[in-house]
Every structure is written in C-alpha cells, then in structure tokens.
Amino acid sequence: MDKKKDVPTSKRVPFASIFQVDVPKGRDGKHKVIITQILSDISQLIKGSALKIPLAQLPDTKENIRSALSRAARHQSIALATSSDEDFLYVWKTDESDSPTS
Known part of the structure; x- marks a missing residue:
C-alpha cells in the first residue's frame, strides 16, 4: 500500500483504491486537438x-x-455534415445548427 495514494480498506478488494479528490476529472481524448x-x-x-x-x-x-x-x-449542439473523397474530408454546418453563421 502506497502511503500517500492508497486508501485503507476494511476488506481485501481486488483493485487498488485512491481518495476521490485524486480521481482525474474530465477526459481529453486523443483527438481533442484536431x-x-x-x-x-x-x-x-x-x-x-x-x-x-x-x-x-x-x-x-x-x-x-x-x-x-x-x-x-x-455535445455543443452544432449540426454538422461531412463528406469525403480520396484526399479530403469536408465539414460544414447544416441549417439545423443553433449557432448562427455569417
């Protein structure tokens, strides 16, 4: 048991435990940047x-x-459409989008 990270348990559990405040919040997926x-x-x-x-x-x-x-x-209530060919991915907003476009 790691002295700082692990939480003592009353029974033997098959998985390690940590304090809830140490649990990562949110998720940055591998595609977040693009x-x-x-x-x-x-x-x-x-x-x-x-x-x-x-x-x-x-x-x-x-x-x-x-x-x-x-x-x-x-998740952001943006209606999008996509298409592609051999070389490109095309992405555009559809008329259903809540966000106004210029």
Missing part, C-alpha cells in the same frame, strides 16, 4: 462554406475523426 481546431474553424465559416481538410493531415482515420467530431458537435 476536433477543437475543426470546431473553431467551423464557427468562423460563412454560410454555404465547408472546411476542406487533407486526410493526410489527420492524426487518425477519417472514420475515427468523423466519430469524434460528431460526438463533440452533438
């Missing part, structure tokens, strides 16, 4: 425009980036 950048860029687009993102610059597959982007956009 998703934050895409959402920031999307917020600055004029209506009728789309981002054209080179697939070669993505840190993961386009499918994984799309999934992470979809979750983040839904």
